[in-house]
Amino acid sequence: MSKTSVDSKVSVKGLRKSFGSNEVLKGLNVEIMEGEVVCVIGPSGSGKSTFLRCLNKLDELSAGTVIVDGFNLGDKTVDLNEVRQHIGMVFQHFNLFPHMTVLQNIMLAPVELKKESKADARATAVKLLDRVGLADKADARPAQLSGGQKQRVAIARSLAVNPDIMLFDEATSALDPEMVGEVLQVIRDLAADGMTMVVVTHEMGFAREVADRVIFMADGLIVEEGTPAELFGNPQQERTQDFLSKVL
Amino acid sequence: MRNIVTFRAGKFTVAVTALLALAGGFVGVNAAAARQPSAAVTGETYVIGTDTTFAPFEYREDGELTGIDMDLIRDIAENQGFSVEIKSLGFDAALQALQSNQVDGVIAGMSITDERELIFDFSDPYFDSGVQMAVAEDNTEITGYSDLDGETVVAKRGSEGETFANSIKDEYHFTVKALADSATMYDDVKAGNSVAVFDDYPVLAYGINQNNGLKSVTEKEQGSSYGFAVNKGQNPELLAAFNTGLAELKSGGEYQDILDKYLDAPATSNDTSFFGLLSDSLPALMKGLGLTLLATGLSILIALVLGVMFGFFKVSESRVLRGIASAYVSIFRGTPLLVQAFFFYFGLPQLTGQSIDVLTAGVLTLSLNAGAYMTEIVRGGIQSVDPGQTEAGRSLGLGYATTMRRVVLPQAVKIMTPSFINQFVMTLKDTSLLAVIGFAELTYQGQQIYASNFRTGETLLIVAALYFIVINLLTMLSNKLDKRFNK
Numbered sequence A: 001m002s003k004t005s006v007d008s009k010v011s012v013k014g015l016r017k018s019f020g021s022n023e024v025l026k027g028l029n030v031e032i033m034e035g036e037v038v039c040v041i042g043p044s045g046s047g048k049s050t051f052l053r054c055l056n057k058l059d060e061l062s063a064g065t066v067i068v069d070g071f072n073l074g075d076k077t078v079d080l081n082e083v084r085q086h087i088g089m090v091f092q093h094f095n096l097f098p099h100m101t102v103l104q105n106i107m108l109a110p111v112e113l114k115k116e117s118k119a120d121a122r123a124t125a126v127k128l129l130d131r132v133g134l135a136d137k138a139d140a141r142p143a144q145l146s147g148g149q150k151q152r153v154a155i156a157r158s159l160a161v162n163p164d165i166m167l168f169d170e171a172t173s174a175l176d177p178e179m180v181g182e183v184l185q186v187i188r189d190l191a192a193d194g195m196t197m198v199v200v201t202h203e204m205g206f207a208r209e210v211a212d213r214v215i216f217m218a219d220g221l222i223v224e225e226g227t228p229a230e231l232f233g234n235p236q237q238e239r240t241q242d243f244l245s246k247v248l
Numbered sequence B: 001m002r003n004i005v006t007f008r009a010g011k012f013t014v015a016v017t018a019l020l021a022l023a024g025g026f027v028g029v030n031a032a033a034a035r036q037p038s039a040a041v042t043g044e045t046y047v048i049g050t051d052t053t054f055a056p057f058e059y060r061e062d063g064e065l066t067g068i069d070m071d072l073i074r075d076i077a078e079n080q081g082f083s084v085e086i087k088s089l090g091f092d093a094a095l096q097a098l099q100s101n102q103v104d105g106v107i108a109g110m111s112i113t114d115e116r117e118l119i120f121d122f123s124d125p126y127f128d129s130g131v132q133m134a135v136a137e138d139n140t141e142i143t144g145y146s147d148l149d150g151e152t153v154v155a156k157r158g159s160e161g162e163t164f165a166n167s168i169k170d171e172y173h174f175t176v177k178a179l180a181d182s183a184t185m186y187d188d189v190k191a192g193n194s195v196a197v198f199d200d201y202p203v204l205a206y207g208i209n210q211n212n213g214l215k216s217v218t219e220k221e222q223g224s225s226y227g228f229a230v231n232k233g234q235n236p237e238l239l240a241a242f243n244t245g246l247a248e249l250k251s252g253g254e255y256q257d258i259l260d261k262y263l264d265a266p267a268t269s270n271d272t273s274f275f276g277l278l279s280d281s282l283p284a285l286m287k288g289l290g291l292t293l294l295a296t297g298l299s300i301l302i303a304l305v306l307g308v309m310f311g312f313f314k315v316s317e318s319r320v321l322r323g324i325a326s327a328y329v330s331i332f333r334g335t336p337l338l339v340q341a342f343f344f345y346f347g348l349p350q351l352t353g354q355s356i357d358v359l360t361a362g363v364l365t366l367s368l369n370a371g372a373y374m375t376e377i378v379r380g381g382i383q384s385v386d387p388g389q390t391e392a393g394r395s396l397g398l399g400y401a402t403t404m405r406r407v408v409l410p411q412a413v414k415i416m417t418p419s420f421i422n423q424f425v426m427t428l429k430d431t432s433l434l435a436v437i438g439f440a441e442l443t444y445q446g447q448q449i450y451a452s453n454f455r456t457g458e459t460l461l462i463v464a465a466l467y468f469i470v471i472n473l474l475t476m477l478s479n480k481l482d483k484r485f486n487k
Helices: A047-053 A080-084 A102-112 A118-129 A147-159 A175-190 A204-210 A229-231 A236-248 B005-024 B066-080 B091-099 B162-171 B182-190 B201-209 B236-252 B256-264 B274-315 B319-333 B337-350 B358-383 B386-395 B401-437 B440-454 B456-485
Strands: A006-019 A022-032 A039-041 A063-068 A085-092 A166-170 A196-200 A212-216 A223-227 B047-049 B057-061 B064-066 B083-088 B120-122 B131-136 B152-155 B173-178 B196-200 B212-216 B229-231
Touching: A006 A047, A006 A196, A022 A047, A022 A166, A022 A223, A039 A047, A039 A204, A047 A063, A047 A166, A080 B386, A085 A147, A085 B091, A085 B386, A102 A118, A102 A147, A102 B401, A118 A147, A147 A175, A147 B386, A175 A196, A175 A204, A175 A229, A175 B386, A204 A229, A204 B337, A212 A229, A212 A236, A223 A229, B047 B066, B047 B091, B057 B440, B064 B066, B066 B083, B066 B236, B066 B256, B066 B401, B091 B229, B091 B337, B131 B162, B131 B182, B131 B201, B152 B162, B152 B201, B162 B173, B173 B182, B182 B196, B182 B201, B182 B212, B182 B440, B182 B456, B196 B201, B201 B212, B201 B256, B229 B236, B236 B256, B274 B319, B274 B358, B274 B401, B274 B440, B274 B456, B319 B358, B337 B358, B358 B401, B386 B401, B401 B456, B440 B456
Parallel strands: A039 A196, A039 A212, A085 A166, A166 A196, B047 B083, B152 B173, B152 B196
Antiparallel strands: A006 A022, A006 A063, A212 A223, B057 B064, B120 B229, B131 B196, B131 B212
């Protein structure tokens, strides 16, 4: 578990990922600093989500190294469960646990991982729910919530283990348009608090507003990256220009 | 009478047994333990196998085994100073039990034949049988073989009755149909599907005495003799004691008393109403139902454990564990339950030399069988939970086991419950198949009853009603619990 430079939260070198004979990631190199908000944009099938899922090893790496928060994910001796407590993840389809109340969803990991007593976990959960604006939904079941509310609960659930890094996998793609704003506001607040984040998104306006850096991916490769002003205002690559002309 | 076909069935079972043993990957050793013959039988207890019902030789009256064979073996035992423990297994089963040394001797109205003398040692004959023809009580047209022209008759499969009927069918131009037991043959004649039945005369005589609705119309044909059998070379002292005892009973007159008691007895004046039958048969049927529920309960519990274990194997990442679970499921889903029951009760003891009691064999069969289906239910339940649930759990830092326990299983159980209830009902009904190895559950008790009173339809109606009531009550209860805990 060699620590790399203190400032680098995520260090990706030569990352490749294949599903069978289909190579989805064809060698990525990314460095993400502490407190940095990186938005990843690109067409469907470009490998954005796979890249994100390699950062907490929900998908196995085929080649290359990924070092997150000082842990080398390629190292077999690394305790993945330990690493994942440092990395929160928010999914497109929320993946709330339908058999539990909102509060139980949030308390599950802290209690099971023995990070907090039940009482403390409950207090934390209530605080987190308040933070995402859902204090009154503590005893509701996921089925009783709207999409936007579900996603805000999912974010609160990820925050409950007190992660250093948050990964958002198209967190607003499954939402009705009028609910996108409330979720983006929560993410925006997190960014303002200095959380290191990697956000895969189709919300270009949001990326332009919140990101410190934007990465454009296509066909399993990083085509271009830069500040929002650079990438959206003056894209260098034809592939980037082509994509932006279609979505903006 | 009792057949040669039986032996083919026996060999077949052994062949299947061997096949299954190979498939199971363990090496069969034929190590049937040889018993040491003791000098005298005095004070010894011998296990004697017999048929379930072959009235008047063996049948149940008020739940007790009785009949010519039963009186004879008990009187001889008393006369010679040894004890007997009777096991009512069914004819085929009794012979297989004798071959595998699960019993010491068999007395089951068994004809002494050349084929059987190759593998068993027989006593002196204790009864001379013969085939007789009977027709429905109200039939006045058939009075002899010559009236059978163009008609269909029925005989017991593989029996002397069938052999005899076949030997004269060309001469008298009739067709022979074979059925499995006396009670169904008599029903066949009464229903008019066959005009006449060829059966052993003592069996016919007893049935007619019991008002089975038939009458005999011919003299008995000269037939074979019944003998008591022990396994070849085993228990010679028991055989000798039987012969001595038989001779003493014959000279003392007790032998004739036994025959008169069963063959010349006037028709018993039982209550012949449906409710009479119900109240007569209910105690035995309830005992059977108790065993049915016991076997079902035990089997389902074990099957649940097996199903959960192998179900987890099936969804595990280890190829070895998945292979083990798949092999288990293929074997027990890919072979009939009946063959499995025969294997565990008759085959396994022959391979291991270790005898096994019928409840154990029955529960083993049902639980391994149901466990295979449970495995698939568990696998299906787990796999039907959205993979995103596992990903959410794992991304929070929860381990595989915790994620399973807290996230996946609570949802999977909800999905599995209706299938579990279904399997429970299936297993309850499957217990009826254990009647073939002589497990005294509900169906077996029903067979016992109609085999001696010849009221097949009514008895089966009561048996079916009992299954129906119990299964529906349990299903309602299960659904209630399901709603309560899986809302």
